[in-house]
Amino acid sequence: MTSATAIVTGAGQGFGLALTASLAARGTTVIACARDADRLHAATAALPGVVPLAGDVTDPAFREELVAAAGRLDLLVHNAGELGPSPLPTLERYPLDALRGVLETTVLAPLALTQLALPLLRASATGTIVTLSSDAAVDAYAGWGGYGAAKAALDHLAAVLAVEEPDLRVYAFDPGDMRTAMHQRAFPGEDISDRPEPGTVVPSLLHLLDERLPSGRYRGADLVAGSRR
Template sequence: MTTAIVTGAGQGFGLALTAALSARGTTVIACARDAGRLRAATGPLPGVRALPGDVTDPAFRTELVAAAGPSLDLLVHNAGELGPSPLPPLERYPLDALRAVLETTVLAPLALTQLALPLLRASGRGTVVTLSSDAAVDAYAGWGGYGAAKAALDHLAAVLAVEEPGLRVHAFDPGDMRTAMHQRAFPGEDISDRPEPETVVPSLLRLLDERRPSGRYRAADLAQGVR
């Protein structure tokens, strides 16, 4: 029996991953800010404990790690913050909004990882997954705030992998998906051509099952069996 923490698990990719892990018999501590949505979404899933809260809150992070003990096999940093919608150019990017993006997408995952490291080490198979984006490596107009945060998160994952060779640390780029966040990035546009999150989850499960070396992986490559 394995234990996982999945942040941002109330909808989208986080919920799809939580459901897939539950189906495998994994005990999942699922967190999200919207308590009602989180409980409604995860209530039917066996082995899932819904723990509503904000990962930017230090007290909640402590509660989250305590709920997973005495060991933790998988920590998935899925919670993130898009920033203003419509996406503004850097010339007009509100600095307070950028602080909020960095707080949720970079600082909170690092703080949560710091708390969880003793449990991950104790597991013997501890794995940390950070959700990346092509905006972390490619320059798109309007995506400066979000992309900068994801690039920083990618680098934190890469350094953590060097510092913690006993763990697997993966930055996982799921590609475009049909999610509420993605819709906010393109207000008023039809994004129905994007794949559903459930179709991307198998790529991450393959990464976890094959125990590939720490590093950055794209879902599209994993789906095609690229190493």
């Protein structure tokens, strides 16, 4: 993605930050967004070609600001998401207001941002959209009903968008478990040090982008640099 422009949401930490750093190292101009302004600016201060924009992707005005800041756009990565309550509640006890928040951040905001960005992506020779998925979107885990339902909906949006926009690449990318703040919130008090660092998963996504594999859902565990298992 050399000389490209990308928007990465949820770029202040975790996988979003690791991806932003890798794209910047390749010469990509990255519009990096996150809700925590101080953390975002501190995390990206030393990264060349990164434009940090603090805001909430559920805010329509901020979404317009993101697209306007890009000017042109080759890659849109929907990394921002919402876990929901911690500890994770069963569906019997799931607060509906909390579920609305999960769906707003994880499903509605990515769709709204995509709608704004589509004209720019269509104008790019390599227009690509990536939505971050999860195994909770396809497998049933107790406590993961809210988050999993949101990710399943996002997966389906990506699949339909790929049919509707055949000239674009649209990927739902499942990075697998990672050592992130969100994952720690899902397992409060547990040791998650056995999970891989986000930076170790980024090469799988970069391979997907470089090879421009057909639109679809991909697992990071099934992709390695230079080949697909």
